Amino acid sequence: MSDAPPLAPDGLDDWLRRLQREDLPVLGDTVQALCNTAQDHGSSATDLARVILRDAALTSDVIRIANSAYFNPAGVRISTVSRAVIVLGFDTVRAIGLSLTVIDTLVRGDQHSRVRRVFRSSLHAAVQARALAEATGDPAPEEVLIAALLYRIGELAFWSLADDATAAGLETALAEGAGSPADIERDTLGFALRELSRALARDWRLGDLLTGALRPGAPRDGRARLTRNAHAVVADLEAGRLEAATNRVAREARLEPVEAGALIERATAALPELGRALGVDVGARTDAARPERLAEPTRQPDPALQLRVLREMSATAHESRDLQALFDLAVEGLYRGQALDRCALAALRRDRRGLAIRAALGVPAALYGALERVSLEPGSALAGLLAEGRPARLEDPRRRQVMAEAAAQLGPVVFVAPLQLRGRTIGVLLAEPGAASGEALREAFDGFCHLAEQTMLCLGRLTA
Template sequence: MLRLSNSAFYNHSRVQVSTVSRAITLIGFDAVKSMAISSLLIDTLIERNPRPHLLKSLARALHAAVQARCLLPGKNEQAREEVFIGALLTNIGELAFWSCPTEQAGELAARLPDDNPTALQKEILGTTFVEITRSLVDNWKLGQFIHDVVSAGRPTSPAVSLVRHSVELAREAEQGWRTPAMEKLLGAIAEDVNEKTATVRDQVRLNTSEAEEIAVSFGIPQIRGLLPGGHENSETTDREAPMGDPALQLSILREISSTLASQPDLNTVCQMVVEGIHRAVGMRRVVLLMAGPGSNQLIPRKLLGPGTDNWREGFTIDRDSKGPVKSLLVDHCQILPPHPDGPLLPDCDAWIGTRPALVGPLSAGERLVGLFFADNGQLQATPSQDQLTAFSHFIQQAQLCVTLLARA
């Protein structure tokens, strides 16, 4: 509560809050109730089964909740918290489903994405997420406002309409902020809040940053990389994996060779290798893990790509690991398939272990001193053999640098 009370989202006065009683006085009981409900929901879901689709759905729910609260006109705090909780729970059926480690969840996850997700849900579950949500709202007696939001038919108030549009916005924003569908949606939101479309367009982009801060405050920083525009160019789309650029590969490899011929510097060479894997091989996210002197733990040294901020603290591997994460400790460059146990580092990233990746070791003699890891984040694309070959060429240059320095 204190962490949230000191966030810009709730504490507009920027006055430091150090006691719970002061927090209640400053932000009010409605905000405290909202925090408690949100925190309980998030903690319960994440604790049960932090599968990637749950984290993605949770990112959308939190994004929608922040948008609704920030866009609602007026200063009625009770109304603000009502739309926040309303948007957060609008897809409670989907959140509840993905939190359960069932066979149906595994089957549905394996067949997504799909051109007709509703039909796929009906086929596998015999029902849909929307129908599950409506049943839960009634059975759990979540209140009239949320009932109105998830019910079929026309919205009963501008606030209900705003929540529905905020939920739709959170999903559509994943395709970019300048799509025709987004323009139409921004116009609808502008009518909800009685503002100009241009004003709303600017506001929603700012609200996404607020959502990132709130994710950290709620203890789920791993979803920041799943929020639209948080760590990458918002005008791009995630539908297609980037491709390798052979000409750029050759150019960067020549630069590395020139550096090795003059004065080998491991830090410089590794930075160039990471950039080459990212820019020329075409992998969206790249990390070099290395062990410090006398340490048995590989920790991030070089990072590139969207959604890698959490890797600095959470992406660590013990060289004597015996659990699922041991699959990353390879002895040669290879394409690593998705792990059957799901996310390898769920507290750090939703996609490591659930998507194909390129992995390659860095050795000093027979001792593993580093590890290169590259993937495409949430994309399902498997790296090609050409990309694996180029990836291996770059790592060979880093390995050559280690060997030259060992001989010096």
């Protein structure tokens, strides 16, 4: 429970304002950004990586979980968010990021016992929902898993952040009341906690699937019904109503009762494995399996990660013909492996007179646009640099000449490398070394050149 000023039960709108403005603004921003990557069909692995990479601890946890048996049963080694998307899929990586964000904001720490119970039930519903989605041929079972995990987000928020008096008052009312939990909540708080879940799903734009599952009345969408039924199945199981749970699954998945029972057993058996993957102990305190986060470390070059990135780039070149996946890996390698700032890979436009950024990390929107406006007209400084065919470390005055209007938004040193394919320049790799100087600056430039060379080798393999 929170030590913050009490969340007074003055109505749903007051709770929403307090949660969004004072207690959960970061959660709302991060969850919304992750959900937006799913709703925007033009989103790439770079868009997803950009959201995750805002938080170094989240990045580390996503990669750790991407290597877990639950999400990666084949045991493919993963060292970058971009590679995780290639191996596990966009939806799975997004699901991991959303799960971790909710856990670290609402579940860890000195929680009310209800937080642990609600979260365990939500995890259980998530594995049942995923199993049902797979059994019914759903094209994106990870979306259903996430909708089930977030279905009770209003309850998690309340029990995590309410002051002692408010939480104790509702706890007592639920224990002693004779009506339904929703009616007791309305009498005590002025609203039902499911209504808080629905309002958060709406205001944070957590997706049509979750919103539909939380809408009053019977869900009109089959996937929304499945999400809600997964929680009903878990409620039946927790109350000892195994036959009711089995019949519910049998109807939803059109299975024989014996098959439905086996599906429930398999999903339930996967619950501890999902808990371990997410770093929570589903049998005890939900924060017992992993310590609280430490302060984010200062970004430093990681030679071991640099090597793994190079290997993942080679593997991608051999396994697929996905140029965007290679671009994403190259930029993440610069940003995380070499700890460079403002990294971007841009392709030459069709008219070869300007750039179109294909992957970027750490690049604000204003700089993004300025880079795309740098001229490649014949005789321009950037066109001349690319014609030289080798990486360059730009410092003033050449930095201002080459980068034009973008120079004002860049640091005093910029690394630039032409990307060539069979003797023809097709793009450019750019990065800033931040505050590096002396030997550290030389090593940063050497690493940048090495990755640019590896990118060109992989481009050659992909397009052979």
